[in-house]
Amino acid sequence: MSVQEIAKQFNTVPSTVYGWLQRARANIRPIGQTNRVAFLARYAHIADDIIQRYRAGDSVLKLSKDFEMTRGTVSRILSAHGIEPRNASEATKIRLSKMTASERIELTSAAHEARRGSRSSQRHKINAAKTQQRKPKRNTTSHAEDYVAQKLAESGFKVSRQLAIGPYNADIAVNTVAVEIFCGNWHASPKHATILKERTRYLFNSGWNVLIIRFKSASETLSVSGFHQLVAFLNFSGSDPAAPRQYRMIGSDGKLIAIRCAQCDDSSFKPSFNASDKVRCDHLSSGE
Numbered sequence: 001m002s003v004q005e006i007a008k009q010f011n012t013v014p015s016t017v018y019g020w021l022q023r024a025r026a027n028i029r030p031i032g033q034t035n036r037v038a039f040l041a042r043y044a045h046i047a048d049d050i051i052q053r054y055r056a057g058d059s060v061l062k063l064s065k066d067f068e069m070t071r072g073t074v075s076r077i078l079s080a081h082g083i084e085p086r087n088a089s090e091a092t093k094i095r096l097s098k099m100t101a102s103e104r105i106e107l108t109s110a111a112h113e114a115r116r117g118s119r120s121s122q123r124h125k126i127n128a129a130k131t132q133q134r135k136p137k138r139n140t141t142s143h144a145e146d147y148v149a150q151k152l153a154e155s156g157f158k159v160s161r162q163l164a165i166g167p168y169n170a171d172i173a174v175n176t177v178a179v180e181i182f183c184g185n186w187h188a189s190p191k192h193a194t195i196l197k198e199r200t201r202y203l204f205n206s207g208w209n210v211l212i213i214r215f216k217s218a219s220e221t222l223s224v225s226g227f228h229q230l231v232a233f234l235n236f237s238g239s240d241p242a243a244p245r246q247y248r249m250i251g252s253d254g255k256l257i258a259i260r261c262a263q264c265d266d267s268s269f270k271p272s273f274n275a276s277d278k279v280r281c282d283h284l285s286s287g288e
Contacts (some may be wrong), residue, residue: 001175004038012054019124020036036080039080040080043073043077044047044112046067047077047081048112050063050074050077050078051078051081051083052076054078054083055083055284056075057094057098059091059095060074060075060078060085070074076088086093088113092119121180121187122167125166125167126164126166128167129164129165129166129168129169130164131166132162132169133162133163133164133169136161136162140162141162141171141287142181142183142215143218143219144181144183144213144215144218144219144220144221144222144252145171145172145181147221147222148172148179148181148213148222148227148230149161149172151222151227152172152174152230152234155231157174157175158174159172159173159174160172160173160174161173163178165202165203165206165208165248166202166206167176167202167203168199168203170203170208173235174234175237175238176207176208176237176238176241177208177209177210177211177234177237178203178209178210178211179211179212179213179234180210180211180213181212181213181215181229182213182214183215183216183218183220184215184216184217184218200247200260203245204245204247204262207245208245209233209237209245209246209247209248210245210246210247210248211228211230211233211247211248211249211250212247212248212249212250213226213230213249213251213252214249214250214252214257215252216252220252221252222252223252223253223254224254225253225254226250226251226252226253226254227254227268229250229253229254230250233246233248244261244262244263245261245262246259246260246261246262247259247260247261248260256279257279258279258280259280
């Protein structure tokens with residue numbers, strides 16, 4: 001029994017009961033412990049049901065509604081019995097496990113549809129790009145990218161890594177040129193080709209030139225000829241700021257694969273990995 005309950009039974013006040021207990025040299029429970037004992041006693045008749053249903057997957061919110069109490073009270077009952085609260089990931093897994101396949105598809109489809117094309121989605125991408133610039137994720141850079149950035153810095157260029165340009169991050173940015181490092185063949189996939197068109201057009205509209213260096217693997221090193229091609233384009237783009245924006249792709253061996261400009265239609269901004277593709281667009285003279 002609590003001090004308050006004893007005082008009520010003997011028609012007195014709690015301070016009098018405390019005096020009796022002190023004179024009797026009884027061990028007096030701290031107020032917090034007394035409150036805890038009283039709390040557990042108050043909900044002892046439903047605690048087992050709450051614990052059992054929570055372990056079975058019911059949420060704190062659902063339990064609070066079913067037992068007509070606050071979520072804080074439900075959480076306190078669980079905590080008092082040593083039940084660890086579920087994190088958001090665990091709660092989502094349990095929720096999805098109780099759904100049918102069609103219900104799960106409907107839920108995720110609705111979420112994707114609400115997200116697709118929304119203003120918040122664009123803001124989220126822009127904020128994510130800024131975060132990537134401040135604190136790049138692990139394994140987002142390659143040996144080839146590190147090598148190119150180091151060589152440019154050693155040659156006196158001011159290099160920015162993972163620079164945020166709207167919703168995109170440039171692997172390497174120098175002056176008005178976004179240098180992108182393509183390693184492997186997955187960049188030639190239809191999905192990535194579509195992204196490349198959107199990305200290139202966005203960078204053009206933002207005043208950037210684009211230079212893509214294609215490596216066969218992430219461990220490959222840029223050749224001397226490839227580095228000279230890179231430096232030449234950096235110098236060219238800096239010499240005439242009013243010139244139309246350009247998109248170029250070169251191989252790690254320095255071979256020119258493609259040149260496009262802002263006057264081209266979007267269909268030309270595809271990864272020109274094949275030798276049979278037309279290298280230079282009609283808007284650029286052979287001397288540029």
